[in-house]
Amino acid sequence: MISSQLTTTSLRFEILGPVRAWRDGEEVDLGPARQRAVLARLLLSTGQPQTIPDIIAAVWGDELPGNPRNLVHKYVGGLRRALEPATTTSRTSQLLPLNANGYMLRADRRQVDLDNFTRTVSEGITLADIDLATARDRYNTAIGLWQGEAFGQLSGEFFAAERHRLAERLLTAHEDRIAIDLALGGHAEAAIEVTALLTGNPLREHLSVLLMTALYLSGRQADALRVFHDYRRNLVSELGIEPAQELQRVHRQILAGQPVRQITLSTGKTIEPAGRSSARADIGGAGRASKRHNPLCHLGPDISDFTGRERQVTEICSILAEPGDTPPVVVITGMAGVGKSALAIRAAHLMKSRFPGGQFYLNLRGMTSDPVQPAQAFQRLLRLLGSDGSEQVYTDDELGELYRTAVRGRMLTVxxxxxxxxxxxxxxxxxxxLITSRRRLAGLHGARIIELDTMAAEDALRMLSQIIGSDRTGADPRAAARILDHTEGLPLALRIAGARLVARPHWTLGQFADRLGDRERRLAELAHSDLEVRMALAATLHHLSQESTQAFLNLAAHGAHTFTAADAAGILGTDELEAADIIEELVDLRLVHVEHGQGTGRLAYRLRDLVRLFACGQAAAHQRHPQQPSSRSGPTFRRQGVLQSLQIS
Structure with missing residues (x-):
């Protein structure tokens, strides 16, 4: 399961348009308008308790019915029945608990479109200092969440005021996105969009600034000046005031034929626009331009359907862009198949313009039986740099010194x-x-660690839809949800599932979900060409001690979903401290997941379902074909060369 909790897996809410909700991929009937209004009020403050008087004021205003408190309780009960069909009382409700102050919506903020809008705009603001093309993508994603006017047809003063406030935030996001368009060279497209926005907001001064700039950068100086005069005439006649300094400054620059050197965003940040003589940038990505300026790019291709991970991408790019005397080291860590390599490559591509000296990629094969040794790595990197000294023989230390001498500060290594x-x-x-590893590598001085977990249900669905087509997932959302459940939000598993469905267009999603539903066959189904979940997990066994390998198999065979060190001691026949040490070795290599918040004060652990199925299969194979374990590296389980030349991390 991606998560067993109702509030983190199966629900999705929208208020940036009509108030709507989905459970397990199917839209929920939210009942009458007042009931939807109660939900909308709670969604505006997800996770925060709202008093019953506050809810009453939002839903009815001054037009109070008889016994409004009872009506609030009634409507919350209706929402519980719609959203939590197995829960009908306040005592058992996970989603809408009743406390002394009133009600709250206990949902993950990622499930609410407004919270996603706020977070994604914030990411765009951050990335505007780092990579404008990516910032533009974030703004586009945020704007795309809107499905109409906020709250749809809900009436009342409260929702009218909130609707106006949110519309202002949307318009600001449009303005910032258009400013970034200008900086990327999209002058003509920006002029068209700003003109449309000005039609509905004729006195919005910043829109006039953007339109003047777009026209001027498109070589239309006279049209840009006409915008100023039309806006000034309307402003004087409507409000009796003159334009503000920003508009007048741009007007003076255009009159003087001076270049527009900066555009101001809503936060006060400034970005530099592409001038009239500049070549038009590639809006939506600076790939072709950066390729010309990065002759030493050895990253390999970016993933065209890369999905999600917005927060991690923003964090990595921000770290790499930080000024300072110490070059940053970022470690992306997580279990096998969680998408560490894809994230590293995506972030490195986004940051290419920051590292014009070159970008280098090296697969260290750390989880294989033949990891790359430092001397081999130096030879490879020196060859990429064009200075390997192949006619001479060097010691390992000398190779390292050669490499450190050859590397320039404006380079990025993955x-x-x-x-x-x-x-x-x-x-x-x-x-x-940038480093990827299943271990956290906490011993690297100054390294910043990025933890990568499985994907949220919404992102997992987006990824599957991008691979096989949204029309296919939309045609059978229940089957799509079953596939997501069986792949547990693991990107490698999702990639394989998508590849198999693309390769077999005659399969329905339901047929494939049934195949995955057979636990005995699930790992066999999650294999396509050179991609295999079982292979990715098997690589880890090279690094387990004999005791930990046996413990891993025994814990999987025991079948408990969660367990403590004390539980493990009973299963393994050892004392609790030794069991804890063995479990922590499994945790380090991400075969065991740490569970928090169990309420007992003790750590609890869990084997993800795919990992458990893998371990049970390995144990069964080992019983059929027993072999003597090797030394510290532990026993080797082989399945058609599964541990040889593995490159999945």
């Missing part, structure tokens, strides 16, 4: 699939570095 600190520490050259 070290993929690192085994541990010992493998990567010699390769840290003083240049910015």
């Amino acid at each position: 070290l993929d699939d690192a085994a541990d600190e010992r493998q990567v520490r010699p390769l840290l050259s003083g240049a910015p570095t």
Whole structure:
């Protein structure tokens, strides 16, 4: 399961348009308008308790009915029945609990379109300092969440005021996105969009600034000046005031034929626009331009259907862009198949313009039986730099010194699939570095660690839809939800599921979901070409001790979804401290997941379902074909060369 909690997996809410909700992929009947109004009031403050008087004031205003408190309780009960069909009382409700102050909506903010809008706009603001093309994508995503006027047809003073406030935020997002369009060279398209927005907001001064700038940068100086005079005439006649300084400054620049050197965003940040003589940038991505300026780009192609991970992408890009004397080192860590490599490559591509000296990629094969040694890594990197000294023989230390001398500060290195600190520490050259590893590599001094977990249900559905087409997932949302459930939000599993469905267009989603529903066959179904969930998990076994390998198999066979160290001690026949040490070795390699908030004061652990199925299959194979375990590296389980030359991390 992606999560067993109702409020984090199966529900989705919209208020940026008509008030709507979905449970398990199907739209829910939210009942009469007042009942939807109660939900809308709670969605405006997700996770925060709202007093019953506050709810009454929002829903009815001054037109109070008889016994409004009873009506609030009635409407909340109706929402519970619609959204939590198995829960009908305040005592058992996870989603809409009643407390002394009133009600609250206990949902994940990622399930609410307004919270997603706020978060995504914030990411766009942050990325405007780092990568304008990516910032534009974030603004487009945020704007695309709107399905009409906020709250739809809900009436009343409260919702009218909130509707106006949210419309202002949407318009501001449009303005910032258009400013970024101008900076990327999209002058003509920006002029068309601003003209449409000005029709509904004729006295919006910043829109006039943007339109004048767009026209001027398109070579239409006279039209830009005409916008100023029309706006000034309307402003004087309507309000009796003159335009503000920003508009007058742009007007003076256009009159003097001076270049427009900066455009101001809503936050006060300024960005530099592309001038009239500049080549038009590639709106939506600076890939072709950056390629011309990065002859030493060895990253390999970006993933065209990369989905989600917005927060992590923003965080990584922000870290890499931080000024300072110490080059940043970022470690992306998580379980097998969670998308560490894809995230690293995406972030590195987005930051290419920051590192014109080159971008280098090296697969360290840390989880295979043949990891790359530092000397091999130096030779490879030096060859990429064009200075490998192939006619001479160097010691490992000399190779390292050659590499550190050759590396320039404006380079970015991606070290993929690192085994541990010992493998990567010699390769840290003083240049910015992105590392992926199943271990956290906490021993690397100054490294910033980015934890990568499985995907939220919404992002997982988006990823599957991008691979197989939204028409296919939309045609059978229940089957799509079952596929998401069986793949547990693991990007590798989703990628394989999507590939198999694309390869077999005659399969229905229901047929494939039935195949995945067979636990005995699930891992066999999650294999396509060179992609296989079982292979990715099997690679980890090289790094387990004999005791931990056996413990891993025993814990999986026991079948408990969660367990403590004390539980494990009973299963493994050892004391609690030794069991805890063994479990932590499994945690380090992401075979066991740590569960928090159990209410007992003790850590609890969990084997994800795909991991459990893998372990049970390995144990059964080992019983059929027993073999002597090797030394510290633990026993080797083989299935058609599954542990050889693995490159999935």
